[in-house]
Amino acid sequence: MIRTIEWKEDGVYIIDQTALPDELRIIRCEDHERIAEAIERMEIRGAPAIGVAAAMGVALAAKNCNNEHELPERLARAYKRLRSTRPTARNLFWALERMRKVWEEPLREGGNALKEKVIKEALAIAEEDIAVCKAIGKNGSALISDGDGVLTHCNAGALACVEHGTALGVIRTAYQEGKKFFVYSCETRPLLQGARLTAFELKYERIPFKLITDNMAAYIMKKGLVNKVIVGADLITRQGDVVNKIGTYGLAVLAKHHSIPFYVAAPLSTIDLNASPDGVTIEERAPSEVTHIRGVRIAPEGTEVLNPAFDLTPRQLVSAIITEKEVAYPPYDLSFLFRQGNN
Ligand code: MRU
Secondary structure, three states: OOOOEEEEOOEEEEEOOOOOOOOOOEEEEOOHHHHHHHHHOOOOOOHHHHHHHHHHHHHHHHHOOOOOOOHHHHHHHHHHHHHOOOOOOHHHHHHHHHHHHHHHOOOOOOOOHHHHHHHHHHHHHHHHHHHHHHHHHHHHHOOOOOOOEEEEOOOOEHHHOOOOEOHHHHHHHHHHOOOOOEEEEEOOOOOOHHHHHHHHHHHHHOOOEEEEOHHHHHHHHHOOOOOEEEEOOOEEEOOOOEEEEOOHHHHHHHHHHOOOOEEEEOOHHHEEOOOOHHHOOOOEOOOHHHHEEOOEEOOOOOOOOOOEOEEEEOHHHOOEEEOOOOEEOOOOOHHHHHOOOOO
């Protein structure tokens, strides 16, 4: 089983995703600054995993503070630093707000009580993520049938969460339930999360799959090899617009053209009821990610580049949204998912 992030006595341990698939390298983070750097360098990535890492970053700030009176200020500093790491994934801000509530709540007990509460909350966020992914897997698996060809994009797997995954969690659960289907993983340029990470996970689990380059999707859909698309999300609006890895929108348009259902799997913590499609910040990343592949230059020196990391798939192209609570269908008003004591 792959566990992406773990809290231990002497620090937070994460799998270095920049080293995969060649090397299973583990990084020990001793303070919130190292966690912030890990998120920025994409040593840990994927919306839920970023959220959990940030929560654990705040918990490290608590653990490392030996002066009770300085603790709230230290936590606020860690919170601010971690908020600045990546701009798009809703789960990052969701997890940090949940942490902030812990130290903003009045406390009757003194001593180490606040420190312990902060650490406990971060660990709860991590444990809940596992349970949530398993529930998403179970709900989504009902949509997968024997004989399916399922296309996925980027990595929405165990490596993007604590364990199991969201879109890949659905695939994992369906496979564990004995369903016989085939997976196509898009390589996902520029950073190749599909080739490096999703292929790594599928191979590890022995789930039958083939890797394709991003520009092969239309061809294999036309050939009838794909009858379902399932992806994760970095942010979902109340009305069901989906922000996810660049290229997702193109796949949704292709799926529509070929009458293939387009599913999105994500926890409720990815839904931002206040976000509007035009108001989402789309991360722009370094030009070198496009001009180079794993350090090797592939474009002429000085080539100008566009490098948006995410795109927005309009709600009209989304066939269903698979959450831990239930599968939501259009027309979307996802606020109903929060009404019965969720989040
Ligand atoms: O830039 P990344 O690798 O963090 O982008 C990840 C994605 O776009 C995933 O599909 C998304 O975060 C969902 S992960 C369960």
